[in-house]
Amino acid sequence: DIVMTQSPDSLAVSLGERATINCKSSQSVLYSSNNKNYLAWYQQKPGQPPKVLIYWASTRESGVPDRFSGSGSGTDFTLTISSLQPEDVAIYYCQQYYNTWTFGQGTKVEIK
């Protein structure tokens, strides 16, 4: 199974500042035949189901604010929130869908 490891487990960022979450997979999730990284990012707010933010590592889902961006390839990926807003307080998960589906352990984002 592919293991997804996120860092940090939690972070506190001031409003308007940048938040960066890292995700590392135990093996590459880049499919060479189509050059796509099978990596998604989800946001989960308290009491709500997860919501997809980013897929194919860097494609923003329709309706997601452009302050959210995804980058990386192979085994190392990053979710960046360029200017943290109050509504961004949530737990963020990365997920690989290269070989079955596994999630990272989650990163809790709070306001400093």
Place this chain on the structure above:
Amino acid sequence: DVQLVESGGGLVQPGGSLGLSCAASGFIFSRYAMSWVRQAPGKGLEWVSVISGSLSHIYYADSVKGRFTISRDNSKNTLYLQMNSLRAEDTAVYYCAKFYDSTDSFMADWGQGALVTVSS
């Protein structure tokens, strides 16, 4: 708009059985792979089972293989999960999720979840 509504959760004793349903609307159900993903209280996300739109591909996590059965009725736009030999560690909110397209993709839309509690 995509709507996914889970039902059937509740309290069950260890070793017991329970069935979940997910009523889907707002999209052509038979064209999309569907999944169950669970979240134990205060914990992260764990995929449980996946079924393709044509029923030709079915996958189970090792933790539930042999105990859970996923199925779907495309004529009723409904996804099911039959859970047998339940254990305390199966206690979780179970989410129904629609894939972006095929099983070679991610969970694009999620229901609100159904709580399953396994306890004596």
